[in-house]
Amino acid sequence: MHTRELLTGENGVREKHGYKYYFGKSFMVCGIVSFGITLHYYNKQIKIIRSMKIIDNLLSYNNLLKVRDLSSIDIIVFHCTELPTLADARKEGEKIIPGRKEKCGNSGHYYIDRDGQIYRFIEDNRIAYHVISHNDHSIGIEIVNIGRYPDWYSTKNQIPTEEYTKAQIDSTVELLAFLKKKIPSLKTIKQHFELDNQMVISSDKPNIKVSRKIDPGPLFPWAKIVNVWQELLKIS
Numbered sequence: 001m002h003t004r005e006l007l008t009g010e011n012g013v014r015e016k017h018g019y020k021y022y023f024g025k026s027f028m029v030c031g032i033v034s035f036g037i038t039l040h041y042y043n044k045q046i047k048i049i050r051s052m053k054i055i056d057n058l059l060s061y062n063n064l065l066k067v068r069d070l071s072s073i074d075i076i077v078f079h080c081t082e083l084p085t086l087a088d089a090r091k092e093g094e095k096i097i098p099g100r101k102e103k104c105g106n107s108g109h110y111y112i113d114r115d116g117q118i119y120r121f122i123e124d125n126r127i128a129y130h131v132i133s134h135n136d137h138s139i140g141i142e143i144v145n146i147g148r149y150p151d152w153y154s155t156k157n158q159i160p161t162e163e164y165t166k167a168q169i170d171s172t173v174e175l176l177a178f179l180k181k182k183i184p185s186l187k188t189i190k191q192h193f194e195l196d197n198q199m200v201i202s203s204d205k206p207n208i209k210v211s212r213k214i215d216p217g218p219l220f221p222w223a224k225i226v227n228v229w230q231e232l233l234k235i236s
């Protein structure tokens with residue numbers, strides 16, 4: 001039997017909630033209730049062969065962000081960091097944006113490193129700044145990928161070349177399943193560029209504009225993630 005355990009926590013404290021998921025069978029057991037689950041991934045029944053844990057590493061301003069009811073969340077937005085490392089993304093997330101009343105920066109809620117490890121930077125019940133016009137009702141998932149770094153707006157640099165790792169995609173699937181169970185009001189998933197189609201003047205050709213946001217980009221296996229999401233909607 002394939003099993004996995006999800007570790008997560010609130011208020012910066014790692015807690016064990018005791019969820020155990022048994023995939024490859026037609027049921028799933030957690031610490032409190034039992035219910036059915038069959039999840040298809042890449043058109044095959046999912047087989048979880050490793051433990052997943054979420055490490056809480058909340059940003060310094062987490063507690064300053066506005067609190068919301070989990071039931072107000074209906075969308076997950078996918079991003080990539082467009083930076084070399086998780087440490088760079090962390091540094092970027094900690095930068096306070098001048099003039100913002102909460103004295104906070106821009107950040108997703110979850111970050112998935114290249115080895116598949118998932119970190120939580122912002123609690124689910126806090127409104128993070130990660131997508132214009134949709135922050136209040138969304139969860140942001142950032143996947144570490146270099147994207148167009150270091151010259152995001154050069155006309156020569158608009159096609160990302162770094163593949164996402166298998167560990168990142170596996171963790172993305174697990175995180176989706178975890179969030180759908182935790183936040184039943186979730187209805188849809190989107191990529192950042194779908195919600196922000198602003199154009200900006202390129203850094204090298206003043207007469208040419210490029211997209212402000214392209215993430216997570218064409219190398220993100222979107223069709224597969226959508227498949228997983230549709231399966232999750234069916235079983236929830």
Ligand SMILES: [Zn+2]
Pocket residue numbers: 078079080130192213215
């Ligand atoms: Zn983004």
